[in-house]
Amino acid sequence: MSISLSNISKSYKKVKAVQDISFDVEPGELFGLIGPDGAGKTTIFRILTTLLIPDEGTATVAGFDVVEDYKAIRNAVGYMPGRFSLYQDLTVEENLTFFATIFGTTIEENYDLIEDIYVQIEPFKDRRAGKLSGGMKQKLALCCALIHKPKVLFLDEPTTGVDPVSRKEFWEMLKRLQKKGITILVSTPYMDEAALCDRIALIQDGEILDIDTPKAIVSKFPKTIYNVGANNMYKLIQALQSYKHLYSVFPFGEFVHYTDKRDSFQIADLKSYLQNKGLANISIEAAQPNIEDAFMELAK
Numbered sequence: 001m002s003i004s005l006s007n008i009s010k011s012y013k014k015v016k017a018v019q020d021i022s023f024d025v026e027p028g029e030l031f032g033l034i035g036p037d038g039a040g041k042t043t044i045f046r047i048l049t050t051l052l053i054p055d056e057g058t059a060t061v062a063g064f065d066v067v068e069d070y071k072a073i074r075n076a077v078g079y080m081p082g083r084f085s086l087y088q089d090l091t092v093e094e095n096l097t098f099f100a101t102i103f104g105t106t107i108e109e110n111y112d113l114i115e116d117i118y119v120q121i122e123p124f125k126d127r128r129a130g131k132l133s134g135g136m137k138q139k140l141a142l143c144c145a146l147i148h149k150p151k152v153l154f155l156d157e158p159t160t161g162v163d164p165v166s167r168k169e170f171w172e173m174l175k176r177l178q179k180k181g182i183t184i185l186v187s188t189p190y191m192d193e194a195a196l197c198d199r200i201a202l203i204q205d206g207e208i209l210d211i212d213t214p215k216a217i218v219s220k221f222p223k224t225i226y227n228v229g230a231n232n233m234y235k236l237i238q239a240l241q242s243y244k245h246l247y248s249v250f251p252f253g254e255f256v257h258y259t260d261k262r263d264s265f266q267i268a269d270l271k272s273y274l275q276n277k278g279l280a281n282i283s284i285e286a287a288q289p290n291i292e293d294a295f296m297e298l299a300k
């Protein structure tokens, strides 16, 4: 296994940040940690990158124990923390040279690994990191995390606050790095990105809700989902919340996702109920569940 956690727990005084977590990541896998703010994702990254010592349990990365072999792990992994790790007053090139130097290597030695990414920021190599756009900072931070050719790459919310085009490009880069044999553990709050991972762990309040392929997680969703729309979103949600057959409702873009308690659900019944509540332009259609639906169901 490239990454293995066995019954890991960590508390900050009274806050149980991570509780009895176990999972394995296979060599070459792109594995996602999916969960809301405060779920414990950063704590897991910090334990695996040897910056925090767990209270209980054991973990290994690239075959090394996170406590006993911390020095070996630091050479074997790349870590892109959630908040940018760059030196804002150093230029693009200076940042990269700095990270290469502390790992005893040079930009030239491992250039093949970062080339695809670096060519996109090379025109700005004399610009200070603090003056780069969000997408460019993220590419530079990725180059810095890769410059010593790590076996395992840890990316904590790498696309938070990045525009949709750069997000898409970033995931294409991750897929290319994966093809080069690098194992990747990535966290994201974006459910569309979760679907791009080989497997994901859904995390809430420091506990794992489920671990599986995105497809399998979605296929376990127990209900039929309906996309419901109407002329007034706020009133629509209120009306659905007071419907006696409601199982779940939550906003989803311009619609709400609704599930019903009954097996014998009829669209026409719900439509007339909503009309009686004064709503108009009502649309109700069966829809495919997605990872967000699965998460909400498991988090109940």
Ligand SMILES: Nc1ncnc2c1ncn2[C@@H]1O[C@H](COP(=O)(O)OP(=O)(O)OP(=O)(O)O)[C@@H](O)[C@H]1O
Pocket (backbone or CB within 6 Å): 012, 015, 016, 017, 035, 036, 037, 038, 039, 040, 041, 042, 043, 044
């Ligand atoms: N240094 C700390 N001292 C006290 N509590 C902490 C500390 N770091 C994290 N926590 C708490 O531990 C819990 C897990 O935090 P963690 O940062 O691991 O979650 P996260 O999923 O990465 O969320 P975020 O995206 O907000 O960082 C939260 O309740 C958080 O408030």
